[in-house]
Amino acid sequence: MTHTVRVALVGLGNVGRALLDLMISKAGTLRDQYGLELVLTGAADSSGAVLDAQGLAPGELRAHKSSGGGAGNYRGGQAGMSAPQMVELVAADVLVEAAAVNLQNGQPGLDCARAALRRGIGVVLADKGPLVHAFGELTAAAKAARFGLAYSATVCGALPVVNIGQRDLVACDVRLVRGIFNSTSNSILQAMAGGGSYEQALRQAQLDGIAEADPSLDVEGWDTANKLVIITNSILGQPATLADVQPVVGITKISAAEIHERAALGQVVKLVATAERENGRYALSVQPEWLPLNEFLAGVTGWEMGIVFDTDIMGLQQFKVDERGPVPTAAAVLRDVINLAAKPAS
Ligand SMILES: NC(=O)c1ccc[n+]([C@@H]2O[C@H](COP(=O)([O-])OP(=O)(O)OC[C@H]3O[C@@H](n4cnc5c(N)ncnc54)[C@H](OP(=O)(O)O)[C@@H]3O)[C@@H](O)[C@H]2O)c1
Numbered sequence: 001m002t003h004t005v006r007v008a009l010v011g012l013g014n015v016g017r018a019l020l021d022l023m024i025s026k027a028g029t030l031r032d033q034y035g036l037e038l039v040l041t042g043a044a045d046s047s048g049a050v051l052d053a054q055g056l057a058p059g060e061l062r063a064h065k066s067s068g069g070g071a072g073n074y075r076g077g078q079a080g081m082s083a084p085q086m087v088e089l090v091a092a093d094v095l096v097e098a099a100a101v102n103l104q105n106g107q108p109g110l111d112c113a114r115a116a117l118r119r120g121i122g123v124v125l126a127d128k129g130p131l132v133h134a135f136g137e138l139t140a141a142a143k144a145a146r147f148g149l150a151y152s153a154t155v156c157g158a159l160p161v162v163n164i165g166q167r168d169l170v171a172c173d174v175r176l177v178r179g180i181f182n183s184t185s186n187s188i189l190q191a192m193a194g195g196g197s198y199e200q201a202l203r204q205a206q207l208d209g210i211a212e213a214d215p216s217l218d219v220e221g222w223d224t225a226n227k228l229v230i231i232t233n234s235i236l237g238q239p240a241t242l243a244d245v246q247p248v249v250g251i252t253k254i255s256a257a258e259i260h261e262r263a264a265l266g267q268v269v270k271l272v273a274t275a276e277r278e279n280g281r282y283a284l285s286v287q288p289e290w291l292p293l294n295e296f297l298a299g300v301t302g303w304e305m306g307i308v309f310d311t312d313i314m315g316l317q318q319f320k321v322d323e324r325g326p327v328p329t330a331a332a333v334l335r336d337v338i339n340l341a342a343k344p345a346s
Pocket of ligand 1 (some may be wrong): 010013044082126154264325
């Protein structure tokens with residue numbers, strides 16, 4: 001027997017479109033292995049929204065979006081309808097929120113998540129903004145919702161950092177977490193090590209479509225800090241916001257000359273996030289560090305992201321992933337949708 005899961009999607013950018021592709025390419029796997037059929041009943045982007053309780057065609061919507069259209073001018077769409085308004089109206093079981101991150105106030109994702117949870121609709125986040133601003137509020141609201149709240153895609157894409165930390169480090173005391181969480185800055189540092197200045201490496205990354213036109217979130221450390229805040233709240237059990245991460249220093253002041261000098265000493269620079277327990281609380285920081293080559297994080301190169309959990313009874317757990325493009329993140333969203341759908345209703 002196949003169970004239908006009605007999905008509403010906010011954000012039709014790289015991740016949203018990749019999810020539409022997966023809804024098509026993985027439909028057979030979802031049906032055969034999980035007994036699930038995903039039906040898209042609403043979608044929103046910055047142009048507006050479209051709703052259809054009978055189901056929108058993911059392939060058609062994706063093609064419309066790729067040819068320059070938007071949800072607002074899709075067949076049956078409503079230009080100017082906001083994403084939270086769509087969530088208030090949509091007939092859905094799960095909201096996938098993959099809008100652009102907003103560090104100022106977490107919107108529109110935060111109001112979308114609030115509206116969904118109020119209506120008993122489960123929430124899957126790719127956008128870190130709502131969690132960074134309102135982790136406690138959203139997790140409390142989710143307890144009352146039918147499908148709950150999942151956000152494994154918000155930390156290192158498909159690397160299941162949140163899942164490992166919440167599910168697998170059972171009864172562990174995690175003394176220290178260190179990680180490299182931003183592949184754009186990591187690949188820029190690697191390019192600088194190969195020759196060229198920061199400016200040249202950044203320009204090349206932008207030409208290659210790796211770095212955003214406005215790369216500040218990545219290269220100034222804020223994307224890394226966002227992920228550290230989510231880990232601190234969700235795995236370490238300490239309420240935290242961005243204001244608790246001090247310092248947040250990016251890679252913009254690192255010179256190619258110093259990279260080469262330190263290389264001769266057997267050191268490599270990485271943008272490292274740290275949560276270290278001191279006097280019963282975790283101190284949080286994001287900054288470049290010069291690491292000896294034999295350290296695990298020194299071997300997290302180029303596009304890779306990685307994390308180390310120093311635990312009392314499960315050893316030094318070290319993980320890394322090499323992923324490119326939005327597909328692994330969309331796959332992590334799909335993982336969360338499937339896991340929420342499999343949970344018995346509370
Ligand atoms: N790309 C990755 O690999 C990756 C990995 C992990 C997490 N994430 C997170 O996932 C989210 C999506 O990433 P992305 O790469 O898909 O970003 P993106 O390509 O920039 O797409 C962002 C989407 O958000 C929509 N949007 C912006 N403002 C909106 C508003 N006020 N109301 C409704 N929709 C709005 C945009 O609409 P328009 O299309 O109309 O402009 C666009 O569809 C971000 O929060 C990002 O940080 C991404």
